[in-house]
Amino acid sequence: MSDKVCMGAIMGAFGVRGEVRVKSFSADPAAMGDYGPLTNEDGSREFNVKILRPIKNAFAARLSGVNTKEQADELKGMQLFLPREALPDLPDDEFYHADLIGLEVLDTGGEVLGKVRSVQNHGATDILEIFAPGRKTTALLPFTREAVPTVDLKAGRIIADPPEGVF
Template structure:
């Protein structure tokens, strides 16, 4: 299991005083500040986080060491990570996205469907991006209890019951 979990991303600068627009990936969005200091994925940079106010796209926030609009703008797109041991334990039916990446996906009959290469969310719920095989395009599978009834992190596999035609190769 990865030691770092992505908890947010910087959407760009906010205002002219060095604040950033911070999007939280936490269940309770304002909890992101409690997990600070947050780091970059490679661990080369670390930031304290102070939420200054809610805004339509998340929060306006101050990051330690970021003092100007130019510095804030330069961070656009940066993902922020917290060590797993600072995050809450999850119930059995919830997972950190990082834990799903790399799991093998099988249908209910045991036939291999591919490997999870990403978890995406465009606002309507999580989607598992599954690499079907070499030379094949990936497919997005809704991550719902009905379509993904079993996730076995320890065994490294997911059992899925995809909708008819979703994975057809025609």
């Protein structure tokens, strides 16, 4: 597990006064800046993030030290990270999406199905996007107790009992 968790990404400038358009990856999207300062991936830049208002598919935000459209434009594509220790501990049956990405997925018989490429949510439940070698497309596995009975972060694997037709 990484010692940092990606909380969002800067999609570009928003307006002419240094505001940015950010996509939030936190459970409460408007709270991405509430845990403390966020950094770029290597930690060389730090920003206090103030979410201003929701906008289409993102949020308008103000970052400390960013005062012009040109400064905001330079940050386009930058991911924003938070130290893991700043996040609250989760109950045993809840997981940060960042911790699931990259885990190996095996079926209940021990056969390797692939690796988690991303975690998506389109409203109903989380869905694991699994890259399986030899497949032309990724598999989408519902992240439910029935389809994913075991997540073992220490061992770096997920045991899945996928519904018929997923793999």
